[in-house]
Amino acid sequence: MPEPLWAVAMSGGVDSSVVAGLLKREGRNVVGMTMQLWNQRRLPELASDGPTGRCCSIDDVYDARYVAQLIGLPYYVVNFEEDFEKQVVRPFVDDYLHGRTPVPCTLCNNFIKFETFIRMAEGIGAEKVATGHYARITFNAESGRWELRRAVDTTKDQTYFLFGLTQPQLARTLFPLGEMVKSDVRELAKSLALPVAEKGDSQEICFVPNGDYKAFIEAYCKEQGIALHDMRGDIVTADGEVIGEHGGYHSFTVGQRKGIGIARPEPLYVIATEPETKRVIVGGGDALMTSRFAVGDVNWISIAAITAPRRAAVRIRNKHLPAAATLHPTTDPSRVEVHFDEPQRAVTPGQGAVFYDGDLVLGGGWID
Amino acid sequence: MERYYFDHNATTPVAPPVVDAMLPHLRAHFGNASSIHQEGQAAKQALERARRQVAAFLGCAQKEIVFTSGGTEADNLAVLGVEGHVVSSTIEHPAVLAALKNRGHFTLVAPDRSGVVSPDAVRSAMRPDTALVSIMHANNELGVVQEIAGFAEIAHAAGALFHSDGVQACGKIAIDLTGVDLYSISGHKLNAPKGVGALFVREGVALSPRQFGGRHESGRRAGTESVPLAVALGEACAMPREDYSALRDRLEEGILRSVSDTTLNSAGAPRVPNTTNIRFDGIEGEAMVIALDLRGFAVSSGAACSSGAVEPSHVLMAIGLTREQAKSSIRFSLGLGNTVEQIDRLIEAVTAAAAHLRRMAPAYA
Numbered sequence: 063m064p065e066p067l068w069a070v071a072m073s074g075g076v077d078s079s080v081v082a083g084l085l086k087r088e089g090r091n092v093v094g095m096t097m098q099l100w101n102q103r104r105l106p107e108l109a110s111d112g113p114t115g116r117c118c119s120i121d122d123v124y125d126a127r128y129v130a131q132l133i134g135l136p137y138y139v140v141n142f143e144e145d146f147e148k149q150v151v152r153p154f155v156d157d158y159l160h161g162r163t164p165v166p167c168t169l170c171n172n173f174i175k176f177e178t179f180i181r182m183a184e185g186i187g188a189e190k191v192a193t194g195h196y197a198r199i200t201f202n203a204e205s206g207r208w209e210l211r212r213a214v215d216t217t218k219d220q221t222y223f224l225f226g227l228t229q230p231q232l233a234r235t236l237f238p239l240g241e242m243v244k245s246d247v248r249e250l251a252k253s254l255a256l257p258v259a260e261k262g263d264s265q266e267i268c269f270v271p272n273g274d275y276k277a278f279i280e281a282y283c284k285e286q287g288i289a290l291h292d293m294r295g296d297i298v299t300a301d302g303e304v305i306g307e308h309g310g311y312h313s314f315t316v317g318q319r320k321g322i323g324i325a326r327p328e329p330l331y332v333i334a335t336e337p338e339t340k341r342v343i344v345g346g347g348d349a350l351m352t353s354r355f356a357v358g359d360v361n362w363i364s365i366a367a368i369t370a371p372r373r374a375a376v377r378i379r380n381k382h383l384p385a386a387a388t389l390h391p392t393t394d395p396s397r398v399e400v401h402f403d404e405p406q407r408a409v410t411p412g413q414g415a416v417f418y419d420g421d422l423v424l425g426g427g428w429i430d
Numbered sequence: 431m432e433r434y435y436f437d438h439n440a441t442t443p444v445a446p447p448v449v450d451a452m453l454p455h456l457r458a459h460f461g462n463a464s465s466i467h468q469e470g471q472a473a474k475q476a477l478e479r480a481r482r483q484v485a486a487f488l489g490c491a492q493k494e495i496v497f498t499s500g501g502t503e504a505d506n507l508a509v510l511g512v513e514g515h516v517v518s519s520t521i522e523h524p525a526v527l528a529a530l531k532n533r534g535h536f537t538l539v540a541p542d543r544s545g546v547v548s549p550d551a552v553r554s555a556m557r558p559d560t561a562l563v564s565i566m567h568a569n570n571e572l573g574v575v576q577e578i579a580g581f582a583e584i585a586h587a588a589g590a591l592f593h594s595d596g597v598q599a600c601g602k603i604a605i606d607l608t609g610v611d612l613y614s615i616s617g618h619k620l621n622a623p624k625g626v627g628a629l630f631v632r633e634g635v636a637l638s639p640r641q642f643g644g645r646h647e648s649g650r651r652a653g654t655e656s657v658p659l660a661v662a663l664g665e666a667c668a669m670p671r672e673d674y675s676a677l678r679d680r681l682e683e684g685i686l687r688s689v690s691d692t693t694l695n696s697a698g699a700p701r702v703p704n705t706t707n708i709r710f711d712g713i714e715g716e717a718m719v720i721a722l723d724l725r726g727f728a729v730s731s732g733a734a735c736s737s738g739a740v741e742p743s744h745v746l747m748a749i750g751l752t753r754e755q756a757k758s759s760i761r762f763s764l765g766l767g768n769t770v771e772q773i774d775r776l777i778e779a780v781t782a783a784a785a786h787l788r789r790m791a792p793a794y795a
Contacts, residue, residue, distance in 0.1 A: 123738065136724060138723075138738075185786070186724060
């Protein structure tokens, strides 16, 4: 029997390049693949020369192809632009237009990197896919479940964006960097003589140049002929007192302090946005604190759906330190009520809530 | 791993006699064909001999051949070199379509569902200021052959010139340039190297140049001629040509018989004998191409974009296929080196890959 084929998702960055190099060095039968997700030249008014938002640029494909050639891998670019737009870009824009703050990286993981890509990999005869994500996958023989765990390098841990992975997806996936720290990965890149060892980390949302999501939404809606209704409205306090006007609710997100443009003795934060009334509700820092909220579309990873209250540490955005909470089941197994022990700042509709037990990811879902 | 190449419409291997013919012109004979000395004269002789070979191949006069850097330059020269409105088709190669978009002032006619462009469609697209009709001789993706003499008549009746992109027809079918004013060919589709092509320009046809410099190629194409490449093209034109229709039919019948839910694109249309384009319902063509490549077989699907990813073919969309159907179509194009044994292995590999991909497709689960 020939060595089974593994497909490495190569972005042209240092992490996935090291994954490809490591697996090849181990003598694995590896094929390198780059996902073409978005055409950078599609919205020309967003032309960017900055270091961020360079997803799927010709430069990255060039780097990935060069690394594959140096390592000696067969290499292909696969076109997922249609799927990416349907599953990630369009929902991202819709969420903002409906006053939510989306997490496109999670959608991309759920529907593209670990769905379309795995299907493509299986189609070409690969048994597993490997990516440069920082996370760990283990198999629990007792429960019969694949488990997701935080990366050893907690500063690089990406489990917040991986809470949607299903058991069949986890069974086919390898995260070789989960046990490593980033500095070791860069050292490995040097020892493997990879030309991308010094390349900067990708940041922000890959298809949004310079993190300017407002400009992206406007350009995309214009291209698609989506009439952007007037999103301007009032800035009001929680009591309904109108204290100013804003230029479009889609440019505000819960917890935001900058850009409100109203001077007050105490700092003002966005508490909520209301697309129906076009109002942006603001208040002091205290008003941002929340103890209880609901999470929908929960995906259970390391445990089966809970039937009784369970203690967990809950993370409500990528940079949030998981906070102690109790998860309460509801009649719907994909829906959970979270009760924090201490109120947390800026629980934001549209963001993910991920449940941890130590380094174990129990599951996660979307904040209502 | 042994490789089996079935993508001759993309490019062809350089034939050994072609390599042999060009080597002396890379080594000993380095002269500039415009120089008056012995070295220059030797180069000029080789260049003109090559031009005679190309002319003999196309059945035209030696002076009617302009060497170019390839098919794209030949198409550009023809399409951009004539002032006025142009009538062309939606299944042309990008070398024609992109040039037209760049110059403007054109009308594209759609083919029928088998890929045939109808004379009536072209006739009704003609305008009083139409100066050029450009319809490709054979299509690169479907292999469909157009009745070019008829288009030439329509063009001439309206006082326009007729150009045909013959890149995919040359070497595959007999070429008759009766009535044709401009005709493009490409070396690397003919077992010569990349970087050389030619445009037939009927004597007396006024064509403005696109490239300016010395008076090379009778003032039609400035730039010192590449004698080795011209010699290679001449030699390739003089090569005897095989007929691949028996192998192609064997492949076509084999796949259509052993894989269910397959359809021959352009069935019923006249086609060049080396090309078959087959639709595999429920299969991602891109996955099929990669799966076959990893097993040693080179075939193609769609058009490569700048990153190397595949986009659905504009030709398949133009004959009325949906995006899904276009993406599930594979082109097999035969040429030098293909054998019965290779064809049988290809049928086996395609059958296995299709079965594997179908097991994963939701509709076929």
